[in-house]
Amino acid sequence: QVQLVQSGSELKKPGASVIVSCKASGYTFTDNGMTWVRQAPGQGPEWMGWINTNTGNPTYAQGFTGRFVFSLDTSVSTAYLQISSLKAEDTAVYYCARFNRYLDYWGQGTLVTVSS
Amino acid sequence: EIVLTQSPDTLSLSPGERATLSCRASQSITSNYLDWYQQKPGQAPRLLIYGASSRATGIPDRFSGSGSGTDFTLTISRLEPEDFAVYYCQQFGSSPCTFGQGTKLEIK
Numbered sequence: 001q002v003q004l005v006q007s008g009s010e011l012k013k014p015g016a017s018v019i020v021s022c023k024a025s026g027y028t029f030t031d032n033g034m035t036w037v038r039q040a041p042g043q044g045p046e047w048m049g050w051i052n053t054n055t056g057n058p059t060y061a062q063g064f065t066g067r068f069v070f071s072l073d074t075s076v077s078t079a080y081l082q083i084s085s086l087k088a089e090d091t092a093v094y095y096c097a098r099f100n101r102y103l104d105y106w107g108q109g110t111l112v113t114v115s116s
Numbered sequence: 117e118i119v120l121t122q123s124p125d126t127l128s129l130s131p132g133e134r135a136t137l138s139c140r141a142s143q144s145i146t147s148n149y150l151d152w153y154q155q156k157p158g159q160a161p162r163l164l165i166y167g168a169s170s171r172a173t174g175i176p177d178r179f180s181g182s183g184s185g186t187d188f189t190l191t192i193s194r195l196e197p198e199d200f201a202v203y204y205c206q207q208f209g210s211s212p213c214t215f216g217q218g219t220k221l222e223i224k
Binding site: 047061102103107 | 117149151153155160161162163166167172173204206208211212213214215216217218
């Protein structure tokens, strides 16, 4: 069965960096793109962009350029989200989701808390 | 970008009743690439409906989607206790992908 398993919660200080991983199993990793979605506390989901798992080409939504980087390690079927220069407003749950023109499988989410 | 507006913000109903949730787009959605998700507290969203009207794998047939262009509807024919949650519509007919603000379905 298809599974996306994300890395655990992170507590970071402002200015630090964080990497969230998303390991896929149960399907051919390069058959589908991978999307990243942010959900701030009490808010709805927000699409951050997606990465083409064949080419490694990322597409970033407006508001997620510069400090946000999507990457892959196809040898271990894993996608990564790196956020640098963390700010308090980056506190949120970050989800990876398999991209099929719709988001049919989701990771369990990774809570990133930014606090001094 | 396409703005999705869901209504109502909150819907209070009892188990066994019929729920009708609306999603209106600021412009027509290409190829009806409009999807619906259910989210319960502490959980990831779950895909219910894709392409406006196709049920995702494992979704009970009490869930149905309809609509085209700019107006879409999610209907739950007879509410079960586990259906009380927040529902989001989402479009990827044109980039960027956008989500509605959500409708909270609560027990009356």
